[in-house]
Amino acid sequence: MVKMSDGYNLNLFLVLTVQAGLLYLFVRSLIKPASVSVVLTNQEEKNLHAKHLTVDLALTIACAGKKISVLQLKVIKNYIEKDIAPKRTSEKIAYYLKLLSYYFFISPDFNQCSLISKQIFELLNFAGRYDILDFCMRLVCADDVVTTKQLVLLKDMAEQLEIENERFRLMLGKIIPVSKYEVNDIEIILGITSDMDAEETNSLLGKEYVKWNARVTNSTPQIRKQARDMLEIIAKAKSQFTH
Amino acid sequence: MSGSKNINIAGIDLGTTFSAMAILNTIGKPEIVPNADGERLTPSAVFFDEDNGGIVRIGIEAINSRHLNAERSVRWIKRHIGDSNYHKTIDGKEWSAVELSSLILKKLKQDFAAVHGDIDSVIISVPAHFDEIRRKATMDAGKMAGLNVIGIVNEPVAAALYYATTRRVSGNVLVYDLGGGTFDVTIMSTHGSNMDIICSQGEHELGGVDFDQKVLEILQQNYRDKYNSELIITDEDRANYEDEAEDIKKTLSRRSVARKMLYGPAGSIKIEITQQMFEDSIAELLSRTDLLLDAALAEANMTACDIDRIILVGGSTRIPVVQKRLEERFSFAPEITINVDECVALGAALHAGLTFQREKPNSLPAGIANGLKDIKLTDVCNHSFGTICAPFDSKIGSRVIRNQIILKKNTPLPCEVSQTFYTMNKEQKKLEVTVTQGEDAAAEYVNIIATHTIDLPPGRSAKRPIKVTYSYDVNQRMHCKFEDVESGKVHELDLAIDKDGKLLETAEKEHNNQLEALKIE
Known part of the structure; x- marks a missing residue:
């Protein structure tokens, strides 16, 4: 047994x-939820x-x-x-x-x-x-x-x-927190989609970079950690899209 | 030695890996002041002697001692300055980053005094992206070391100042400052000795030590692959191989390949690292430099074509791929005519002279005044400053907490900006005012640098106007005014980084006593 x-x-x-x-x-x-047809x-x-x-x-x-x-x-x-x-x-x-x-x-x-x-x-x-x-x-x-x-x-x-x-x-x-993601899906995390051209992608990466870079010195440790992790993801995406 | 009537005006580059110091000579030209060992750069490293608790070693001795007893040594302190959670415990005493930095500054001051006598006034440089907390912490460190710190200058601004005073320059200049631990890009417009800073962008944790770390990872991986064992076991091993990694990085700036013997616990191994391997390992870090460059150009509303010159600052700009990428991007080679390690300290000394001249014009010796007379520098506000408010979000249908920016980043100094806000409730008796620093609208993403509660007159309806005025002077001192328009009641906050209160005085006195008891070597 x-x-x-x-x-x-x-x-x-x-x-x-x-x-x-x-x-x-x-x-x-x-407890079955009522269907949408219920008025x-x-x-x-x-x-x-x-x-x-x-x-x-x-x-x-x-x-x-x-x-x-x-x-x-x-x-x-x-x-x-x-x-x-x-x-x-x-x-x-x-x-x-x-x-x-x-x-x-x-x-x-x-x-x-x-x-x-x-x-x-x-x-x-x-x-x-x-x-x-x-x-x-x-x-x-x-x-x-x-x-x-x-x-x-x-x-x-x-x-x-x-x-x-x-x-x-x-x-x-x-x-x-980014550290909890099973896989870093840049489409979801950064909003990069397959239909974006190089200029759009770069512009979006640039905006995300500026946003998270400004948070690296935040007084809250969790935000600082999230900002560092995000910068790594953005840099990876940048290398990926420019090479 | 300078004439006894002369005033010793100095500039200090308190770097992540190295520090340098310069003096304004009698004709107002900056000169590097070598340390007691005759070296023009002093490693920013601290070692607490193990045999004699009263001795602190600074510089190259601290680096060497670190290999034997890593526990009692500290490097890269600048990365932690302003972080209240950071402490290094030695013999039961917790040393903050400010205190540790003050030990380095004390050593510089001591070495300066041995040649020129006491420093009368000094300016310390900081990365352009440093926030108010870190600027103030740097200034505190200077004061704890017994220096008369008359201001702070941004590192790229100092470098540009030195550059522009040594040759005729006109047009848009981009200062690319990739140092030991931080990275800044500053864009400015120059016409001879007239310099207008347009914008600065920076990364807090990107520099030589990060490149060294990548080399270290290659060493560790090679060793693991051969012996299935770890190369680094103790803190001393780490200290040793960190220095080896730095050495390899420097070699790869001169040659295409670097060879080293690694002596790990499982046996020895000869390894070969090529420039290509190194460049591949730092590719993501270089992507970050590209992103920052993009951000600075966008902020200046420029493209690469608008830049006329690039000045390189900081030891990491010696890495060939860094220069190559810049040349590819801008279609011309960056300037390599100034010493990338010394120009910040030299510029800081010039800035100290300008500040001294502005504050005490009659006390400045004629020779120095004459040397500085043609220089005109217009700096900008390095960060956005705002206040927390609670506007109504029509989409969510309720009030939301927001950071409202009042003084925008890159506003030329001096400047003054006002905005009017309104009280929320009927019979509101108190108003909590905050001063924030940061670029976000989301309140949790900005740092609150001051907060205060104001009493409001009784018996009033809601939506009474409160006028908020922020001003920033050329000495990077900020002044905030909150005015209840109807009653005329005004609350003022002075955020001058060198004038904000008794706490500093107490801490300074206490620390000075401790420093007096220590022998700095």
Whole structure:
């Protein structure tokens, strides 16, 4: 028999997990987000509905390219407790089961991200949408590594939420340390796209360079570190595009 | 020795790897003052003697001692100046970067005094991109060393000043200053001895020590490849191979290949590093120099075609690929007629003379005054200065914290700029005013250099005007005025880097006592 490190045996663990899964499938039907076709007129209802959608979005993004971590589960749990169901115990329990299911066996459908983001766009004003993107960025940042898949999903989410690219990259630069990136994707980090010509690329690199170079002597150590890392990425990109 | 009636006006280039000192002679021409060993450059290195705690060695002796006891030595202090978190602990005492820099300055002062007597007034050079905190820290170090620091000059400005006074120059000049630890580009317009600085851009951590580090990485990799073992085990090994790497870099500036024996713990190895290998290893660092050059040209609203001359400053400009890239970019070769290691100290001495003349015109000896009479320099503000405010962001639908720039970078000095802001709330009793330094609109990305709370008169509605005025004089002293327009109440902040308070005086006194007890060799 295989022993688990914490002393429980594997069979018992599997039984409990399957039971939790079945329970989840049951509760999922209870907390399933309303489809976009549902017409909500009250702004308070819209806000709450957007928050439910945010949990789905957050869980999906957290699972992109890696397993969701305990820290990320905690971030989502706090969000649920604070923003969705501070008092409603049954709803909270249903959500906890959902979190566990994602931790143990759910592989989310990443294509749903765009759809959910579109639904959120219909429900919230700019400030609300900005907050949700901010929350999702902080969520992926709670883990040690931010995967490329997560960055792609965040970028797509920003597009669907109609948060302009410059603001998106400003948020990214503030919230996620470059050192956490699995791979330095210059398209996402610097906004360089394949359709840009050499002059456009150089101009963009120049602007990014000036911006981050001015932050190298910032009084906050984390900002200084981010600035140094960004300068390295910009210099690499410059070598790559000029040679 | 200078005549007893003469005034000793000096300039100091406090560099990352080397420091130099110059004096204005009796006819107002700057001359390098050699150190006690007769060398024109003094390594910016400190070593605390292990046998006698009261002795501090500065310069070449400190470099050599570092190979035997790296723990008690410090180099590249300039990279840490202004960083309050940096400390080097020796025998239980924590030495800040300012204190360590003051030891180097004290040694320079001591060597100067042995030949010329005491220094009356001195200017210390700093990289153009240094912020107020670092400028003030440099000045503090000078004061702690017992120097009468009358100002600070930007290194490229000092170099250009020296250059322009030694030959006739007209047109747009680009000063390319790639030193031991920092990199600056300054663009200026010159007409004979009239110099107008247009802009400066700089990198805080890009210079010779970074190139050395790349060579060191090649050495380590070669050793690893052969023995599957690390070349560097102890701090002393590191100190030794850092110097070897510097030596290889210098050799590669003269020859196409450098050969060295490495004696690591697993055995010895003879290695060969070619110029091409070195250039490949520093490619990304050179990309950063290109980016900075682009940024300076853009800031000056110029292209490469608008530049008439390039002056090279700093030891790292001796690297052939650095010169080659500049020649390719500008289609003419940079000037190599001035000594890249000495021109900053020489220019700093000239700047000290100009400052002294401005502040005490009647005390300046006629010979010096005559030597300086044709020089006219217009400098610019090196950074943007602003204040924190909370404008309404219509897109987000709420107030956001922003840095509003008031005095823009590269504004010619002296200058004065005002902007009006408004109180936020009805019955607002207090107003917190801040002075920021930095180019960003995002408040977290700028440094707050002063903050103060102003009491406002009671019983007023919201949106009352507050006029904020920043001025900056030719001695790089800043003055800020916050005026409650309706009541006429004014709050003034003087951010003069040499006049800001008792804290410095206390620290200075305390440190001077400690320095007196130390023997600097």
